[in-house]
Amino acid sequence: MKFDTLYNPYKSQRMTSFSRKGMVATSQPLAAQAGLEILKKGGNAIDAAIATAAALTVVEPTSNGIGGDAFALVWTNNKLHGLNASGPSPKHISIDKVKERGLKEMPDYGLVPVTVPGAPAAWAELSKKFGKLDFHEVLKPAIELAENGFPVSAVLSKYWKKSYEKFSQSLLGSEFQPWFDTFTSNGKVPKAGEMWFSPDHAKTLNLIAETKAEAFYEGELADKIDKFSREHGGFIRKEDLTTYKPEWVDPVSLSYRDYEVWEIPPNGQGLNTLMALNILKGFEFSEKESVDTYHKQIEAMKLAFTDGLHYITDPDVMTHSVEDLLSKEYADNRRKLINEEALSPAPGSPPKGGTVYLATADGEGNMVSFIQSNYKGFGSGIVVPGTGIAMQNRGKDFKLDEEHENSLAPGKKSYHTIIPGFLTKYGKPVGPFGVMGGFMQPQGHLQVVMNTVDFNLNPQASLDAPRWMWLKGKEVMVEPGFPDHIAQALQRRGHHIIRAVDEVGFGRGQIIWRDSDTGVLAGGTESRTDGHIAGW
Template identity: 55%
Template sequence: MNNQFFSKKQSVHAKNGVVATSEGLAAQAGLEILKKGGNAIDAAVATAACLTVVEPTSNGIGSDCFAIVYFKDKLYGLNSSGYSSRNISIKKVKERGFDKIPATGIVPITVPGTPKGWASLIEKFGNLSLIEVLTPAIKLAEEGFIISETVGYYFERAIKAYKQRNKGEMFDHFFKVFTKNGESYKAGDLFKSQWHADTLRKIGETNSDAFYKGELSDKIVSFMEKYNGFIDKSDLEEYQNEFVEPISINYKGFDICEIPPNGQGITALMALNLLKEEDFTIKNSETYHKQIEALKIAFSDTLTYVTDPLFMKMNPNYLLSEKYIKLRKKDITDKALNQNPIDYKKSGTVYLATADSEGNMVSFIQSNYMGFGSGIVIDDTGISIQNRGHTFSLDENHHNKLEPRKRTYHTIIPGFIMKDKKAYGPFGVMGGFMQPQGHLQVVMNLFDFNMNPQEALDAPRFRWDKALNVAVENSFDQEIIKDLEEKGHIINLEPRNSGFGRGQIIFKQKEGYIAGTETRCDGHIAYY
């Protein structure tokens, strides 16, 4: 155990199966599925579906999702992010008076990938049917549950903001579903939604087809036509997700695996690559400084060049190459710098983890983006839709510019660790652009500072925001803060629950598993 930092919460040891996520009822649903004969994949989808019900402040049925699956000794990646409509363009958005993609409303909506993601995982890997694994979520939505502390906090914060900015008839059903006659739900309140239950049942009974070319699709298209949206029938009918090969780098003897672009997992790998030859034995100001600078360098390039791989002008493999490391490592100096992207022409919201008694393991993440996402809920369905198009650029020269049928730069990333070609286990840290930063900090806590999973999650985190601005948790050592400021960093102290991510870890042991869960929220581990 690391002698520098001790967690107040202990890691959990399990013999047979584990489900770790941010909300207890969802974790218990996953465990229920494991005990019914489901495997880790069945449990992951059951947990994810429950999270759309019990933690709607972070995700919904209209989310996108990604997964890394270790199944029968092989690693798979799933990209179930949606593309923009065939009908949208920069010109059309600007004609509506926008100089950037708005965060809410009809414009930032792309085709949701989550329902098809659930179906694809169950079809390829599951022991049970989709309707079987969605049943716990359906039951929770029908019978109701008591809202937890963290979800209640985010409910109140979101509803206050949405009342001020989301005006108009198109937002009416959101407030009908997610408020009590206009008043916000809060921790301790009973929440139930027959709309959610009915929609999940239709998705389960049709293997997600109802969402893309059936009754639910018809309701989505009708809503879009009524409010002058871009998504049409063909956008939904023709949508396909894809299984992809995870990308990885070796860090201190462990293969750190991520989903390739359009996700930002490559950012974490790039930053770790810049630090992998360093010898970090103590978490001092020099450690944090180099972590911050490495992340700034990685972000400068990924925020410039990463988009849908079908549209990328740079080969993403270059960003993980030794040539790139050599070129960029010299940009880490003893001072805080504004890092700029390279010239490529000259150079070449909820997270969960599951494991079962057979050694199968899943790293899964799904999100609307920015809380409730677009603020749009399709009438009479409970389908809260993401706003992933918000990250598109309206600059015609930007690599991630808005184009028809294009997947945007995506913030949600599941992580997985391998060692000697065997599964070590899934890990993840949710939270927008905090995610690759959380991945880097957790990985280094584990393998540079010898922390166990719970310690690695509980250790104080930083978050680079922009330019020289870095937020740190208010538990940070004051001497370290002073040293970082002397190096030129602009440090802002913030509470632990204000944007430093929420993570989960499950690792394989010689006998069973060891797991850690997030203490910055209502993190929960269900196991047997």
């Protein structure tokens, strides 16, 4: 990637950041600094990613936690490796057992949607396979942030307040009291600039550090999760934790122009991005800010997303393979559906054959694309007493329909929204990228890739560009800064355009590209949050 070919036509308070020895890009400055601290101590990009991820559970609890899942793409030794650290549903759950509780769909909150957390195992596995420093040393910055406290950032305080207001009205059972005990103080949440301390969180991180996460899956933390679940009618048990292992997977890719776009394979939804790009590479785009460009992007994305929602689930039970869904024949057939008018998408028939994101790089050539999440905000609203562990609600996406691909079943992994991305060119690394935000993520990936590859925008500009988000049918939401004349033109083509009142929900991304000749790193961070790049 040559930076002199990239430009930024957007007005932004941030400029692309450059460094040479290392870089960490994420949504919280203190977490980015934690990763940089580890780089300066002799750690590599993998160590820095672990340190940053652990710190994010402390300084951004509104989006992720120790009880969440994680995925990673790791470039090291001239190869890209994939780690799927998403957890399955409990072994004792079933559609019938959920319906016996009077539920017609999986709930957002409580113990029912709780699945096995994969994040602590991801940290330990990454450290074991590729790390340079001792695991405890890598988690030390996060432990210190939890013990000594940190000043709450502006965007964090906003989301914290919104969650508290919602939870105060809806989380009324005794199983939710530990959340209020953990994340409020005297019935209040912290304002921007106020210090916040997380002593239980610090103890748990220290246990994870000392035991390389065994305490979480086999020891006293697993016992506490099991005990609280049993007391409040949950399904998750210690045996679910004990038998869990993260999985090393082969990343999937698509050739797009002169680049290769990489994603984690299903159960992740990164395949949606690749399917959309596979449709779009049959078109030529002369300019970014044109109604034709946006129209084709939206149409391709809605076709791909509709297929993804229909077919993506635990790969062990998928009826169509990645090769089926990414075949040229299928992309050609889907592309033929795109005309001048907005369409109402339906799944095709392929031929058979609440989140934080971070990117790191070091001076040795290692690069990491890492994402972890409790799914929706703080997750399930369940906090294990005395631990600071906020449990995810990933099971929410399961369907209580036995005929659906993503139907609930014991020990099954659900369709997963969090996806790290990576870009290479002619087999050489360009770098990691990602956009957080539920079902916005593959749409954000698509827009960032095209901003970079088709329109030559620099990392910061690729993130600053106004975003759109397909919702359902012909409904498309656009950001407040989205060009009005294009929004009106899309409306005339049959799209139902909804203009958002703020930028919430349009994702929060990070990018690090490496210059192929000099090794210089160029980073962009999200202007929609407290994003920060720490360079060295």
